[in-house]
Amino acid sequence: MVKKSLLLFRTVRHLKLKQIIYQFYYRLKPRKNLASYKPNSVIGLTFNALRFTTAYEITGLAGANCSFTFLNLKKDFAGTINWDYQGYGKLWNYNLQYFNYLHQTDITVELKQQWLHDIGSWLNIGKLKLEPYPVALRAINTIRFLSTEKLSDPLIIEDLYGQLDYLNDNLEFHLLGNHLLEDAFALFMGSSVFNNSTWAETSKRILYAELNEQILNDGGHFELSPMYHQIILFRVLELIDWYSKVEDYDCDFLKFVTSKAAEMLKWLELITFSNGDIPHFNDSAEGIAFTSAELFAFARQLNIKPNETLQLNGSGYRKYVSPKYECVVDAGDVGPSYQPGHSHSDMLSFVLYSKGVPIIVDTGTSTYQIGTKRTYERSTNAHNTVELPGCNQSEVWGGFRVGRRAEIEITKNTETALTAGHNGYRKKNVANHERNFIFADDVVSIIDVITGADELSLKALFHFHPNCKVEIQNPNKVFVNNIATIEFTGKNKLELQEYELANGYNKYLTATCLTVEFKKQLQTEITLL
Template sequence: MSLMSKGKLYLHTVSHLKPSQVAYRLWRRLGGATPLCRGHRVKGDPSCADIGRIPLLQELDFDAVFLRRFSPDDIVRGRIELLNCDTSIDWEKPWLCEEMSALWEFNLHYCEFILPLAKAACNAGGEKYVESGKDIISSWISVHPRSAGGVPWDPYVISMRVVNWLAFYGEAHDTIDEDELFLRKFNDSLYEQYGHLSIHLEKDILANHYLENLKAMILLAAYFDDVETLHLAVARFVEQVDEQILSDGMHFELSPMYQKIMLECLMRVMDVVRTCDSGAHAKLHRSLKSMVDCLYSLERGIERTPLFNDSGDNVSKGTTSLLRCAERHFGIEPSFVAELSEGGYCIFERSVGNAQVKAVIDVGAPGPAYALGHAHCDMLSFELFYNGRPWVVNCGTFAYQDPSRLRYKNTDAHNAPRFGDCEQSECWASFRMARMARMAGWSRMENGLEATMVDYRGRSITRRIEFLPEGVLVRDSSSEKCVPLVSTVHMAEPFAFADGVDSVESCYAPEFGAARTCRQHQVRGVGLVEYFLPVPEECFEQKEFYEFD
């Protein structure tokens, strides 16, 4: 790529940002502080710490889906598996894993793997698991001083880690309270991280990063009885929720995975705010209800996270536990919504033979213009499931820092149309999008929908999807008669497809770091592309009728 071309990409990318983001990025690069407000400094004191101010959310701390990712005995031995990659860690040395990706290293420093140790201690009554968790925390404190900086002191990493440390303490407080030396070290470190985070808030990145920063500030302010910071951080958090949670409950980065991560973030804050700010709690409760409805609608009756934008199954807490937490702690029962009009997802559930077919269709924008880091070229793409099983799949997100990153973000990694000479949008780096496609409009019909997108060069494609008794008909059309259309489809299994269509073996990633085989088909035409997806034959076999929950 020429210097001129790269310069244009940078200019188009920066043009989407808020002026404040550009200013804060330059300010942070120069070493400037980014506190909650000008001149703010945290107060409180390590001696004021009280874990009783941080309510337990065992549905999240001990989520079965989350716990299955870890072996407590392996963790005790220093063997850690994250994102389907494992290695041995010497807790007495800096936690350096040069062979692993930056995302893996971030996850290592989140320390979420200490929660399975707390659960193992509850189940087996074995103090060795709590002691191992304490040793891991003590190791982190010893080998990662603030002066060393780096990933351990990244603001987002701190925001995730302190929640896990507090949850571990809360779940194992009977044992931990007996160790005054450890507790003093623990509180001193948390207070130092609190102070560091308070002047390094990610106001240049915003979006989910800033919301997680504010969540951590709220929990730490409550823990250290810093009332002034608590009220200020809660006010900022409410402002961000108003901006980031759309009217239909979808998080504005439009990732089903981040929908779950942000839902956990919101519930952890709400349980703290409940006793200190009833007005904020009431506002957040309304957003929580819509977020719960959104998640429930997207995932009802299917076995995994829908793969739109950056999404995968082995990062967030499980949907069942999130919904259970919302019901038990906040009295929210989910309701099904077929159209997420602002988030841009349309959902169909149909009976076919002895099966239930579910479709999730993307009819929204790539994401918020100033936060496109997790956006893919997936407009007008769809996923199909029958009896909860994947049928037609997008390719997901294998990794953030990997040579294949852009391949997974490009149009052909999704069940989406494009013109033959370019992508829908200009995804040009792991978290960069320059010129982007836009949605021109869409309408839902009784048995399908029609939607029109405009690619980054200003050319439109209209997709019509119809649900017929024996399958799904997809029709892509454009008034452009000189540029061919390309429509890609990925089958999770070798299901039937039209003869004579280009077909190759490919892969998709329902989890980060784990790829599965799929079959990629490409249909080409000029002005018009049409194909039919017959429902898998087993849907017509005589068996017990499947119903959505």
């Protein structure tokens, strides 16, 4: 009990006071159904359709027989949809509520309207509770659907207004981060379609403040997940798209969000591999966000160009490129300090591609469900860095919590070298880990030095892509396909074992992990053939 209390304290102490206040406020606040937020009369409630340049189509989420597939898990409701279905967990149910499938062309408009009527009836009587995040995403999708199809459905419009009014009254100040941004994007869009100046003022104030804080000096999103960066970038591009076509738009605000889009585009351009992949650092997975290529295409449609003055900096990521390889290194802190829910214990991890082919990869994210798989995927053991026996660099726990955090310091940062260290093991073993990368044309050299743990057997971990055939050639050398050789100096033992690579949510591929045991210091030379 005492240990759990101390862990909770080490977690909560990083929160903003605003978050704590709103946590209590929303827990004590009486919960209302949608009917309580709807206008007393629909007379005078006008829906002003928006116009979009960036058209896109979603496929494979819903079937006309009321079957739904999210996170690679399918559920057939046989005609009667349970909007509160929890059989596959909360995130699956949220995806059901988001209504992204409104953009499927193989589902009739009439059936989509029927589904919106149905979920509205559940929300009106409290059979399904209102929650800000799914409300925000559903509102955005509904507005786009009604606008694109040129529909005037009084019942849907009335429900939509009520949900936006609820959102305005329940903005996620207790969470902040990408949740509050999504709330603001939805409310700002709603303010335009319903000519609501109060919503416009509130949402615009949030967007100014949060985009300034959440977009770092190198254009990266501060939750340090390439996937969430893609998600937020699309929202910014979508806002620019429709808002630039609204009469009497605020020129200064449009200029502001366009500049943020240009910064975010450059970060994404820098972090994306030449084959279009993103590194799956922190909570990142395939099949959730628009790809980098799609986002670059959207930006070109809007005539928005990347801010070429930026280089990777504040996000902590560094990328090194030669004719033979691309390597991305994570040398950033857990972030943001008050909302680290999507962070992993992965300092000084790296991902390596050769000529567009993945070699050493991140294990990725396959679930948000609390349990052994979620715990493993956030652990140091699941990343390409050095692990002390049974220790995580940072106290990742629960589904989205972090207690004590490792702190990183970069001491050398050039075009061909990076030296950084962290103190994540200081509490339990009074140990520090320093990792020195040296990048030559066809060789990546890594020197790991651990101080303060002289007697401990340490582990350097290398997670290979499933297409890699990894063989130990001799006591000091490993051969990877016809792509690379890896040679070690200072190792005690090499061992190959299987691990599960997250191939999207709830999908796995069996791959090989190389564990290198050593003491004090290890030198690794990866030679690209």
